[in-house]
Amino acid sequence: MKIVCKKNDILESINISLRAIPAKTTMPILGCIVIRANSNNIKFITNDMEMAIETIVKGRVIEDGSIAIDAKKFSDIVRKITDEEITIETNEYYMATIRYGNNEASFNCLSDEEFPDLPTVEKQNAIRISQFSLKEIILQTVFSISDNESQKIMTGELFEIEGDKLTVVALDGHRIAIRKITLNDEYKLTKVIIPGKTLLEITKILSGEVKDEINIYFTKNHVLFELENTIILSRLIDGEYYKINQMLSGDYDTKLKVNRRSFAESIDRSTLFIKETDKKPIILDIRDFTMNIKVNSQQGAINENLSVNKEGNDIMIGFNPKFLLDVIRVIDDEEITIYMTNAKAPCFIKNEDESYIYLILPINFNAAR
Numbered sequence: 001m002k003i004v005c006k007k008n009d010i011l012e013s014i015n016i017s018l019r020a021i022p023a024k025t026t027m028p029i030l031g032c033i034v035i036r037a038n039s040n041n042i043k044f045i046t047n048d049m050e051m052a053i054e055t056i057v058k059g060r061v062i063e064d065g066s067i068a069i070d071a072k073k074f075s076d077i078v079r080k081i082t083d084e085e086i087t088i089e090t091n092e093y094y095m096a097t098i099r100y101g102n103n104e105a106s107f108n109c110l111s112d113e114e115f116p117d118l119p120t121v122e123k124q125n126a127i128r129i130s131q132f133s134l135k136e137i138i139l140q141t142v143f144s145i146s147d148n149e150s151q152k153i154m155t156g157e158l159f160e161i162e163g164d165k166l167t168v169v170a171l172d173g174h175r176i177a178i179r180k181i182t183l184n185d186e187y188k189l190t191k192v193i194i195p196g197k198t199l200l201e202i203t204k205i206l207s208g209e210v211k212d213e214i215n216i217y218f219t220k221n222h223v224l225f226e227l228e229n230t231i232i233l234s235r236l237i238d239g240e241y242y243k244i245n246q247m248l249s250g251d252y253d254t255k256l257k258v259n260r261r262s263f264a265e266s267i268d269r270s271t272l273f274i275k276e277t278d279k280k281p282i283i284l285d286i287r288d289f290t291m292n293i294k295v296n297s298q299q300g301a302i303n304e305n306l307s308v309n310k311e312g313n314d315i316m317i318g319f320n321p322k323f324l325l326d327v328i329r330v331i332d333d334e335e336i337t338i339y340m341t342n343a344k345a346p347c348f349i350k351n352e353d354e355s356y357i358y359l360i361l362p363i364n365f366n367a368a369r
Helices: 007-022 071-080 130-141 196-205 260-273 321-328
Strands: 002-006 032-037 040-047 053-058 059-064 065-070 085-090 095-100 104-108 125-131 157-173 175-195 215-218 224-225 230-235 252-257 282-287 291-295 299-309 309-312 314-319 335-340 347-350 358-359
Touching: 002 007, 002 032, 002 321, 007 040, 007 053, 007 085, 007 196, 007 224, 032 071, 032 282, 040 065, 053 260, 059 130, 065 071, 071 314, 125 130, 125 157, 125 175, 130 196, 130 215, 157 196, 175 230, 175 321, 196 215, 196 230, 252 260, 252 299, 260 282, 260 291, 260 299, 314 321, 321 358
Parallel strands: none
Antiparallel strands: 002 059, 002 085, 032 040, 032 065, 040 053, 053 230, 085 095, 095 104, 125 215, 157 175, 175 358, 215 224, 224 230, 252 309, 252 335, 282 291, 282 314, 291 299, 335 347, 347 358
């Protein structure tokens, strides 16, 4: 194999490929980027057995071939090369030589024969969506997934498509995040659970531009995301997702409207006095047209007041401040609306058309008062 590419083009493809390199593995081949070159194109392929990435690299193919090259070593050396053009050549002994200017570096590689091939996915009935919309809806929900592998379903997000509506749901046992968007076309009913890790990596690959689109294909066991020069293939999480609608009560005793930015800034200041290990709540004491925000910990205390528009009962309630901030930071509305029942019942943050709904469980604040 012999290929010639611009350094920046190789580096861009390496950065994408590294998303599917496992942090630890007992299989050396999975720590490699497979390079496959033929007269049509140059491909970089990685696979951590849960997610696989195949991306096309700009360049010239002088001689067809393939090799499995250690991802970290390959990445490190390309980053340190200052020349604009790089030549990569391999021989029958799986030795790769990287030439740059009048210099070269050689190291041992592996055959790609043991590399696990990507499952074949029939590209039928693509869901087409802008990269901007997909990136936004993931980032607006993915913080609510669980990292507890014993609750596998909670480590992923529900993608439900019905007609022209896409609904994405994430939950971790303490909170729920729901976002809904309207698609340009109508599709048959589809419900799948996509691993949160896959979705997080995809947000780092997506351009985030409204004009750029992505095709999504579903099979029984996999989801395929297709960009212009890159495909990301991921296993789906098997199982039935939780019946979210049963958790979304429309009843409330207190309805609160507050300026989003002021609320976020006040909560952010309060976290200066809370260590994550303390699990101290932030206490909201809502009376008439004022919300008192209070934190009392070993590190210090804070006591602030915000003007609010309240309907219904006064209420005092405690929350994990991080859970509140996670939600407030992904809402664009100038004013947010919070619905509460009592100090032990979940609160809801949602807008009028319910294109977003966030549920947060409160914390017992008696010990913090």
